[in-house]
Structure formats: C-alpha cells, structure tokens
Amino acid sequence: MSGDVSLKIDAGRRRGRGAVSNTTSRYEPSREEIQDGWEIDEERAAFRTFVEEERPRSVITRNTSPDLPFDRSINPYRGCEHGCIYCFARPTHAYLGYSPGLDFETRIVARPLAAQVLDRELRKRGYAPAVMAMGTNTDPYQPVERQYRIMRKVLEVLRDFRHPVAIVTKGTLIERDIDILGEMAADGLVHVGLSVTTLDDETSRRMEPRVPRPVRRLKTMERLASAGIPVRVMMAPVVPSITDHEIEHILEASRDSGATAASWIMLRLPREVSPLFREWLEEHYPDRAARVMARVQEMHGGQDYDAQWGKRMRGEGFYAEIIAQRFEVARKRFGMAESLPKLRTDLFEVPLAKGDQLALF
Template identity: 65%
Template sequence: MARHQNPVPRDARKGRGAASRDAGRFESHSRELAHDGWDIPEEVRQERTEVRAERARSILTWQSSPDIPFDRSINPYRGCEHGCIYCFARPGHAYLGLSPGLDFETRLTAKPNAAEILARELSKRGYVPKPIAIGTNTDPYQPVERDWRVMRGVLEVLREFRHPVGIVTKGAMVERDLDILAPMAAEGLVRVGISVTTLDPVLSRRMEPRVPGPARRLAAIRALTGAGVPVRVMVSPVVPGLTDPEIEAILAAGAEAGADAANWIMLRLPREVSPLWQDWLETHYPDRAAKVMARLREMHGGKEYDATWFRRMRGEGPHAQIIAHRFALAARRLGLDRPTAPLRTDLFRVPPKRGDQLSLF
C-alpha cells in the first residue's frame, strides 16, 4: 500500500480520524512535508475546524438509485467533523479541491440559508411530498451544528409544512430537537436511525474520534423512543474481522433501548477511502489488517470495493451471506424485523404567507 504524501504530525491531529492531507484526485499538484534541515524546535499547531458559509441555491438533492429507499435528501453540511475514518462521503471533498483526508474533517461548509431555500422548494406548484432523507451523506448533528443550527432550521420548516422526514445520525444532539421531533412523530411524520458501529468505547474512539460513545448513542435511542419518536438501530458499517462479532450484541442493546427496527450496511471503501482506511487499520490493528482486507476483497469480487447496485451495501459470497443470516436471525428473535408504518404524506400543506388570502373552508 502506498504511503501518504502529506502526513500530518500526530500531535497536530489529536482527536481526528485521518492521518494525512493528501491531494484529491482532481488536483494537478500535491504537497509533501520535508525537513528544512534546521534542528530548531517548532510549535506543533493543533488542527482546528474551519467552517465556511455557502449560500445554497437549491437544497433538495434528487436521486434514482434503485437500491436506495428514498428519492430526495438534504445535506446541511459538506464534510463532517465526526471524523469517521471509514466514511464513504470523504471522496466528495475532492470535488471542492480539498483533501478527502484531514480536510474532510476540518474544512467544512455550512448552508445557513437551507431553511429558506427548503421552504421555497416545498412551496413550488406541483411539488409532490415524499419522505426527505437527512444524514445519508454527512451527519446533520455533527458538533458544528451546535453553533450553526442549520439542521434545526430545516426541521422547523418541515414541521411547518407537515412534511415527512427520515433522519440518520450518530450524534446525541438529536435530543435537542425533541420539541420538534416528538410532535411530528405523533403525526407519523418522522423516523430516526441511530448508527451504532461497535459497543467497544476504545474501538469507537479510534474509528469515530468525535462521535458520542456507544453508551451515549444508546441513551439517545432511549430518549427518542421515550418521547414517542420511532428509532431504527443501524449496525453500520459492519467491518468483517473487526466489528462483525458484535452484530447480535448491538441489536440486543438497541432493542433494549427501545428501537423497533434495524438494518445493516457492509463497510464501503470507495476511491480515497480505501488508502485512508488501510493506513488507519495498519496503525491501530496491524494484527488484523490482512484478515479484514482479505474478507472485504472476497466480498467484492477481489476488489476493495464494488459500486454495483445492490452489491455495494452488502457485498456477496459466503462471508457476506453469513453476516446477513446472523443479522436476520438476531433481528427476528428481538422483534426488529417487523414492518414499520410508512411516513405520512397526506398531511402536507403549504402554510399561508403574510398577506395571503385565507380560505373560509
């Protein structure tokens, strides 16, 4: 495996997932750290998170992939401070001229006008409501949401329009918005998915450095379900040879916390994610690195990743089948495989604007 051209000193990236800032695949130039020959102690500057505001012109992203159960989504942020080393969204930062490595975690973009644009798009004549997915690319409840509150604004609009929404997150900050989510849930307008990758706090901190620990995420499930918000526990991603022994335990913990459904996704290593992941794996778990990568290649026809629809999320072959079978058995035993009620679309309405003529009926 090729080593990184632009590694970042360990002391400078404390609490981060990636170890490098290699150029993206669209860049014609790259930078490489080199010693200047002077034996003079230099201060190591800690990598800080920088957020740039982007005035979005549209906010709904439309897709037609046949293996994804939604056709529209919202991404309040580009990049994610959570720093999950396995995040399949990392390659998107290359389109911005930034590194899918450390830049993905530290050079973020927020869309402060997201709520305004969303209200405009939902008000268009002929708009047909279907559930909007949020959190399928980067996490809407990553730490910067505390200050920027983009997700909060989006939820306020969805509540006003009585529009259905499905949320995926690892962030416990979702509890902050229970004043919006609980009333929406009472009308059948929201479902939340909480991702629990492992129950091991040490492994979680290494793999997902700025994500709330496993116990905190289970507490978030309890808080949500206690307020009447339906929650799906997501065993995602499953890492063969590293986290797959925990499948049954994660499902049991999720069910005990109140989750009423579950799903799973195999580890995905598209483009720049693969070298970042392999570097992390050899650094933290060198004794298992070869086994993990061998299993992944077996599941993807000898490649590190196969983007073919219906195979990219689950893989194929004996090991993928065993994981799927184990998950199905555990979910059935725990009652997590029952059909869930579809989110309602019949309550949708465009709220009146100031100055509009109100209906008498």
C-alpha cells in the same frame, strides 16, 4: 506526481481525528509539507475545525439509485467533524478541492440559509411530497450544528409543511429537537435511524473519534423512543474482524433502549476511502490489517470496492452471506422489524407565507 499522494501527519497534530493523512484531492495537484533545510524539530499546531458558509440555490438533492429507499435528501453540511474513518462520503470533499482525509473532518461547509431555500422549493407549483432523507451523506447533528442550528430550522420548515422526513445520525444533539420530532411523529411524519457500530469505547474512539460514546447513543435512543419517535438501530458499517462479533450484542442493547427495527450495511471503501482506511488499519490494528482487507476483497471480487448497484451495500460471497444470516437471526430473536412504519405523505400542505392575507370568505 499523482493526485492521490498520502500526506501522513504526525499523531500529535491529528489527536481526536480519524484520518491518518491528508490525502490530496484527485482534482488538485499534489501537496507536500516543505522542510526549510534547518532540520530543527518544530512543534506544529493541532488541526482546528474551520467552517465556511455556502449559499445554495437549491438544497433538495435527487437520486435514482435502486439501492436507496428515497429519491430526495437534504445535507445541511459538507464534510463531517465526527471523523469516522470508514465514511463513504469522504470522496465528495474532493469536488471542493479539499482532501478526503483530514480536510473532510476539519474544513466543514455549512448552509445557513438552507431552511429558507427549502421553504421556497416546497412552495413550487407541482411539488409532490415524498420522504425527505437527512443524514444520508454527512451527519446533520455533527458538533457544528450546536452553533449553526441549521437542522433545527429545516425541521421547523418540514413540520410547518407537514412533510415526512427520515433522519440518520450518530449525534446525540438530536435530543434538542425532540419537541419538533415528537410533534411530527404523532402525525406519522418522522422516524430516526441511530447508527451504533460498536459498543466498545476504545474501538469507537479509534474509528469515529468525535462521535458520542456508544452508551450515550443508546440513551438517546431511549429518549427518542420515550417521546413516541420511531427508532431504528443501524449497524452501519459492519467492519470485518473488528466489529462483526458485536452484531447480537448491539441489537439486544438497542432493543432494550427502545429501537423497534434494525438494519445493517457492510464496510464500503470507495475511491480515497480505501487508502485512508488502510493507513488507519496499519496504525491501529496492524496485527489484523491483512485479515480485514482479505475479507473486504473476498466480498468484492478481489478489489477493495465494487460500486455496482445491488452489491456495494452488502458485498457477495460466503462471508457476506454469513453476516446477513447472523443479522437476520438476531433481528428476529430480539423481535425487531426490518424497517419502520411507512411515513405519511397525504398530510402535506403549503402554509401561508409571511405577508400572505387570510381569505375573508
């Protein structure tokens, strides 16, 4: 059997999760739930979250993509308990031998020593500072961060080195770190992108089951802005025929909550995300599933996804152009910028390491 076998799980076991199935990793042999032959109804346990720990040799990931405004990033976690069905990072779990489906949401890999490794990397001779991106793959403020506090420790290192950082999150736990972020913001070293995909609670709970409610995220936006931390609202992704009608409402609500910039990305369905999203559509929006996918394929030359640089983030064609125009009109109408002010890199300074002696002269 092929490596993309869909293992659909009954609704009771996946309550509070985004994916409908546990699609087999493309690098693993297919797995099936075996019946014992007795044909007796058996109650199966709900999916719990398991956390594994990883000791990385390096935590700074480099990229050369022309679609991205940064060349380096840090991901404290692999996998994400938020469970967003549209998450383009789901296929990365296959590299670990896990399913991009429910495994992505329930088998999290944490990097507890990330801050120590980062400290070592920033001290290397010849290191040249540039904006460090966080939250670009999986959310650094997902629920497990409350226990592990990896993100906070990483921020402490970046603050001590006076290193610029751009954060993307859906998690309200970022409020815990306002003390550090406010201090960095005063020096032009940080800004935050807060993702708001919809203002409708029911839609949010279906698409992103363990993400804080939209109104709660707006409150986080307000608290960050009140602390002097630059905030951008990110409508990422825009989902055709499900959230596209909310563009103007989301930008207005975000502007009123303190966001000064706005950006958007179209729904992306790379690799295993496509079949997972299709399963989810058939379960939650069977009446419009065909229409949603028709729009998606219209933007990608008849396919579910086109990975070409310059096209993958926005798509092409009439519908993509209409969304871009609507967003631009709304952004200008509400007085929001396309991006936040450029962060400073000239303040970077390597602090004394533990055990170092101050020079006497």
